[in-house]
Amino acid sequence: MMKKRALWTDIFREISRTKARFLSIFAIIMLGVGFFAGIKATGPDMLDTADHYYSDLKLMDLKVQSTLGLE
Numbered sequence: 001m002m003k004k005r006a007l008w009t010d011i012f013r014e015i016s017r018t019k020a021r022f023l024s025i026f027a028i029i030m031l032g033v034g035f036f037a038g039i040k041a042t043g044p045d046m047l048d049t050a051d052h053y054y055s056d057l058k059l060m061d062l063k064v065q066s067t068l069g070l071e
Contacts, residue, residue, distance in 0.1 A: 015022045054061065064070065 053059075
């Protein structure tokens with residue numbers, strides 16, 4: 001129990017000594033988490049939008065080309 005108390009005391013003491021560094025690292029981490037969550041959330045919507053766009057303009061999905069012909 002004493003070791004955990006000393007650990008937490010040391011953690012809080014270190015954070016209170018270097019508030020600017022702690023806040024900047026925390027902000028960078030939160031920015032990265034927000035960016036990652038946004039990309040994960042909008043990925044399926046972007047794929048759906050691209051699919052509708054290709055369908056509306058009747059663009060090809062796949063081009064098959066052969067010199068010997070296809071059967």
